[in-house]
Amino acid sequence: MKLGSFDIEVISDGTFALDGGAMFSVVPRVLWERFFRPDDLNRIRLGLNALLVRTGRENILVDTGIGHKWDPRSRDRYSITHETDILSELGARGLGPEDIDIVINTHLHFDHAGTNTVERDGEIVPTFPRARYVVQRGELEHARSPHERDRASYRPEDFEPVARAGQIEQVDGDSEVVPGVRVLKLSGHNRDLQCVRIDSEGETAFVFADLLPTTAHIAPAWVMSYDLYPVETLEQKKRLIPQAVRERWVCVFEHDPHIPLARLIEQNERIEVLRV
Numbered sequence: 001m002k003l004g005s006f007d008i009e010v011i012s013d014g015t016f017a018l019d020g021g022a023m024f025s026v027v028p029r030v031l032w033e034r035f036f037r038p039d040d041l042n043r044i045r046l047g048l049n050a051l052l053v054r055t056g057r058e059n060i061l062v063d064t065g066i067g068h069k070w071d072p073r074s075r076d077r078y079s080i081t082h083e084t085d086i087l088s089e090l091g092a093r094g095l096g097p098e099d100i101d102i103v104i105n106t107h108l109h110f111d112h113a114g115t116n117t118v119e120r121d122g123e124i125v126p127t128f129p130r131a132r133y134v135v136q137r138g139e140l141e142h143a144r145s146p147h148e149r150d151r152a153s154y155r156p157e158d159f160e161p162v163a164r165a166g167q168i169e170q171v172d173g174d175s176e177v178v179p180g181v182r183v184l185k186l187s188g189h190n191r192d193l194q195c196v197r198i199d200s201e202g203e204t205a206f207v208f209a210d211l212l213p214t215t216a217h218i219a220p221a222w223v224m225s226y227d228l229y230p231v232e233t234l235e236q237k238k239r240l241i242p243q244a245v246r247e248r249w250v251c252v253f254e255h256d257p258h259i260p261l262a263r264l265i266e267q268n269e270r271i272e273v274l275r276v
């Protein structure tokens, strides 16, 4: 879709599944299963939505899905299903890996940084040979020494080959990536998550990343139990969702399997989701 003079599009890396209880934390299953029907292992199917931004000067990819570097057992555990993937979605738009100028990783969890790298001739290398990868400095530091609570979320093969190739650009806090594209550090899901705000000619798109993974997470208390700082997530949502409504943002929901892009409108004191 057009966003001012930019072009933005969701490109999918397929789907995967996580425990439904973990996705909704204190919310009882009888409430969340109205949105997501769990499988017999209590897992719910989630999207892996990246965003392609074409500014006219640069091709920017926000997050890179879960990627292909998985052994059969882990693929099965997360029910990774590549109905499509990042490179074939780019290819369908006439873009090869060398056409991506910038990758922005909202954070380095494996379901956001998976296609940062690919295996080629037995070696793991950056997927996008010309790109600079924009990462929060604190997130890279944490990914390199995670604690027991989130160790399972990081896989060094997603970022160390990029670092070795000298392609990581570390940023501290809010920062302009190119004119019209800014990263905003918003803690909650973890300490150094960065959301992405895209502005062109008075229109705004916003990648919430794991602050708002699906449209079912719009209610303030519907916060994932993966979040390290859930009360901060809640406060960020109470501030950002009204702003999204007021300023008519195109909101990107990275893990929503059905509604990756939507505007939010307020009706009778309720937030309604309008797919775009």
Ligand SMILES: [Zn+2]
Pocket (backbone or CB within 6 Å): 107, 109, 112, 189, 210
């Ligand atoms: Zn995450």
